[in-house]
Amino acid sequence: AQSVSQHNHHVILSEAASLELGCNYSYGGTVNLFWYVQYPGQHLQLLLKYFSGDPLVKGIKGFEAEFIKSKFSFNLRKPSVQWSDTAEYFCAVIQKDTGRRALTFGSGTRLQVQP
Amino acid sequence: ETGVTQTPRHLVMGMTNKKSLKCEQHLGHNAMYWYKQSAKKPLELMFVYNFKEQTENNSVPSRFSPECPNSSHLFLHLHTLQPEDSALYLCASSQGLAGGPHEQYFGPGTRLTVT
Numbered sequence: 001a002q003s004v005s006q007h008n009h010h011v012i013l014s015e016a017a018s019l020e021l022g023c024n025y026s027y028g029g030t031v032n033l034f035w036y037v038q039y040p041g042q043h044l045q046l047l048l049k050y051f052s053g054d055p056l057v058k059g060i061k062g063f064e065a066e067f068i069k070s071k072f073s074f075n076l077r078k079p080s081v082q083w084s085d086t087a088e089y090f091c092a093v094i095q096k097d098t099g100r101r102a103l104t105f106g107s108g109t110r111l112q113v114q115p
Numbered sequence: 116e117t118g119v120t121q122t123p124r125h126l127v128m129g130m131t132n133k134k135s136l137k138c139e140q141h142l143g144h145n146a147m148y149w150y151k152q153s154a155k156k157p158l159e160l161m162f163v164y165n166f167k168e169q170t171e172n173n174s175v176p177s178r179f180s181p182e183c184p185n186s187s188h189l190f191l192h193l194h195t196l197q198p199e200d201s202a203l204y205l206c207a208s209s210q211g212l213a214g215g216p217h218e219q220y221f222g223p224g225t226r227l228t229v230t
Contacts, residue, residue: 102163107155
């Protein structure tokens with residue numbers, strides 16, 4: 001079965017530090033990839049997505065992610081985090097070649113940015 | 116009202132009660148989803164509806180009964196739940212079924228506690 005792994009469960013950074021959150025998935029076929037963010041007390045919101053084309057995708061608020069097919073990875077990056085980036089981040093995958101039509105989520109990474 | 120709304124936001128029910136969760140999307144989307152978010156577990160897909168028809172049931176126990184009267188509304192009817200069903204129930208919608216270039220928009224969730 002498809003699985004999505006986020007190895008960092010809790011990350012603590014100081015403001016202006018660089019961020020990289022790991023995401024690996026197990027499916028070998030064609031995928032759509034997403035990062036969602038959930039700020040405290042708010043909805044899940046889409047941060048960025050990859051469907052096809054340039055494997056380096058840019059999202060909102062200065063985030064970017066790189067799809068590396070050979071590594072089954074879609075890591076999230078931001079060069080300089082802010083206190084307002086404190087949130088939980090979820091990687092999600094859709095297997096395009098199967099009949100499944102919904103997201104498979106990772107367990108999430110809680111990011112805490114200290115001022 | 117915009118986006119995806121869910122009511123109630125919080126619900127406490129006994130194991131013998133019957134209650135319903137409501138989701139409404141104001142985005143003109145055709146597909147709607149129920150997800151379950153339990154503590155320390157990834158979001159799990161429960162049901163998918165496309166144009167009011169159920170297209171996916173992710174082996175959900177029959178004590179959860181979905182209903183989709185039209186493309187804008189989705190219900191989750193609950194009866195004889197167990198304490199382990201306590202979780203955050205999230206509704207989402209998308210323009211079309213996932214797998215195409217469609218992102219999912221999430222509601223704020225209903226925090227359910229079964230006593």
